[in-house]
Every structure is written in C-alpha cells, then in structure tokens.
Amino acid sequence: MELPTLDFSKFQSDSESERTELAGAIVDSFSKHGSVRLVNHGVPDQVVYDLFDWSERFFKLPLEEKMKIANERNPDPQRGWSYVGAEKTSKLNKDDLNGSTPDDLLDEKEHFDCSLPTDTDFPTKWPNEGDIPGFRDFMEKCIGILQNVGLQVLEAMEVGLALPPGLFVDRCTPPVHELRVCYYPPITKERMDEGKTRRTWPHSDFGMITLLFQDGAGGLEVEDRKHPGTYIPVVRGSPTEMVILISDTLEQLTNNVFRAGLHQVVVPVDMQKLQSGTLPERYSTTFFVKAGRHTSAGPLPQFVGPERPAVYKDITALQLHRHRVGKLYPAVHGEGNGFLEHDP
Ligand SMILES: O=C(O)CCC(=O)C(=O)O
Numbered sequence: 001m002e003l004p005t006l007d008f009s010k011f012q013s014d015s016e017s018e019r020t021e022l023a024g025a026i027v028d029s030f031s032k033h034g035s036v037r038l039v040n041h042g043v044p045d046q047v048v049y050d051l052f053d054w055s056e057r058f059f060k061l062p063l064e065e066k067m068k069i070a071n072e073r074n075p076d077p078q079r080g081w082s083y084v085g086a087e088k089t090s091k092l093n094k095d096d097l098n099g100s101t102p103d104d105l106l107d108e109k110e111h112f113d114c115s116l117p118t119d120t121d122f123p124t125k126w127p128n129e130g131d132i133p134g135f136r137d138f139m140e141k142c143i144g145i146l147q148n149v150g151l152q153v154l155e156a157m158e159v160g161l162a163l164p165p166g167l168f169v170d171r172c173t174p175p176v177h178e179l180r181v182c183y184y185p186p187i188t189k190e191r192m193d194e195g196k197t198r199r200t201w202p203h204s205d206f207g208m209i210t211l212l213f214q215d216g217a218g219g220l221e222v223e224d225r226k227h228p229g230t231y232i233p234v235v236r237g238s239p240t241e242m243v244i245l246i247s248d249t250l251e252q253l254t255n256n257v258f259r260a261g262l263h264q265v266v267v268p269v270d271m272q273k274l275q276s277g278t279l280p281e282r283y284s285t286t287f288f289v290k291a292g293r294h295t296s297a298g299p300l301p302q303f304v305g306p307e308r309p310a311v312y313k314d315i316t317a318l319q320l321h322r323h324r325v326g327k328l329y330p331a332v333h334g335e336g337n338g339f340l341e342h343d344p
C-alpha cells in the first residue's frame, strides 16, 4: 500500500468542483492514514533544494559552534541545535501511560529548530552570522513560504469537511510555527538491527500539521491504521514532494476526528533484507504549523455532541506543547523548572 499523492495546485483552481474534490481527497487521506503527500504544493522547487543545501552547511559547522547554540533541555519549544541522541522520541509513545519505555532506546539524529523573529517568547538561537552568512535570512524566508502553504492545507481541510471558513486557520495566530532541519549520520545496519537504535522512533508531532521534505535516503514510514503497529514506507516519489502529517493539536481540536499520524524513520526498504552494510546519511526538514500559544487546544464545538463527548480537556496550545516536550526533556535540576501546567 502507498500513501496517496495529490496535486495541490487543484486547490487553486477556478473550478469550484475541482477545489472541493481535492479538499475531499485530502480529508480522506488524513482520515485513513493521518497523512498525505502533495506535489505542486506551492513551495518553489529551488527553495526546497536550497533548504537542503543550507541544512547541510549548518550541520557541517564545527561542533563547538553548534554547541554554543545548544537547545536547553526543558519543556519549552525547542530552539537551536540538538546533538545526536538528545531527543528520545520513544518517550512520546502515547500508549506508554505508565512511563515504561526503556531509557536506552536511542534516536540517531541531530536537529536544529528555529522560528520567526516576532516569536520573542522563545527566541531562536542562531549560529554566528559570520560562520554561515545568509542562513538566518534564508530560514526566516522559508518559514514565511511554508506558513502560506500550511495554512492553505488547513483551509482545504475546512472546505473538505464543510466547516466554517477560518475554523482552523484563524487559530494559527500570532504565528509561532517552527522550522526544523534534521541530519541522520551514517549508521551500520547491524546497529539498527540490534533493536535499540532507530533514526526516529514512532511518534506524532505536537502542532496542527507538519510539512515534511526528505532526501532520497529513505526510511520514513507512517502507521498503517488498518494494521496498527505496522508501518507503510513513504518512499520519495520526487525530490520536492511534500509529506503532510496530522499532529496532536489538531487531533485534540477535532476530538479525534483526525488522529495524529504516527511516523518513524527506520532502515530503508531496499536495505531491510541485507545482513550488513551502512545506511547512508539522511537529511530531512520538518515545518510544524502551530496554533497560537494561548488559543485553546480543547475540542471545538463542531466536533462535540451527545454521540461524541469531548475526550480532551480545554488546555492551551502551549500547555499541550509543554506537556509533550516535557516527556522528551523532563526538567533537569537547574535547567528550567519542568513544570507541566496541566496534564491533558
Ligand atoms: O526525518 C524525518 O523524516 C522525520 C522527522 C520527524 O519526525 C520530526 O522531526 O519530528
């Protein structure tokens, strides 16, 4: 089975029926898989290529430069650079209510998170301009471009479900979206097969939706909901194809009408049968479309009724975010208080 690939330019069509048909197909794929792939999404091809180029330049900076902008391990939105193994996505497993996920499950991944300059609550830790001139400018421009596309996808969901216009889109202000670039170093097949290391363990993201680009290395998988616990490989169809995932805030706003898409990064399909070998390095970028921090992430009235009681409490998007990041980075003494304002 393959994740559907849709032509998003149809959503800009003058033909109303073409627009609604596309919106319906997006909603259908989100309902079935928690995800979809888009081509002609509106991000210029050159911007995608440049994003991967800048990402490579960033990760090749000397270690001491990256260490100067290390993300602080606390439940706040992540900012700056995270070293290999910093993030343990296995801790985000929602089935693990009693916290029994072993501590020794590692993610073999580095990443860097940034947001817009207007996000003064959690300012981005940028590398020295002199070390990588133009990086900040490009990344901030990219956030603007990705934000436009992300909001259009949310609008398509409103159309596809015949919801009041703006129901999802209007929650995304002021903009506190996050752009992340990821680097997965080469790793031996033997090490992956030992079972304690994945490139990313199964998890869902925290915002409304995630827009993802991956290089050709492979390994991204989304859960096959027909067979929970099994995964469908998302083998890249074209270099600029975008994968979209439903994330936790939208799951809660829609009272589980849209379930967040579980995803992981593992051994690529073409290497799964090999006894040995080395997985090549892998780059990906993820853009987390976020709800405004102080907007409610509780179920919207449109998704609650006698047949469908609210299954989530009325908490803010920031409370939800901190609850989820707090699982990754429980407070270490002296590094933020780790206080979770609310347990959803
Ligand atoms: O690298 C990927 O394809 C996925 C990354 C991811 O899941 C994340 O950064 O949340």
Ligand SMILES: [Fe+2]
Pocket (backbone or CB within 6 Å): 203, 204, 205, 263
């Ligand atoms: Fe993710």
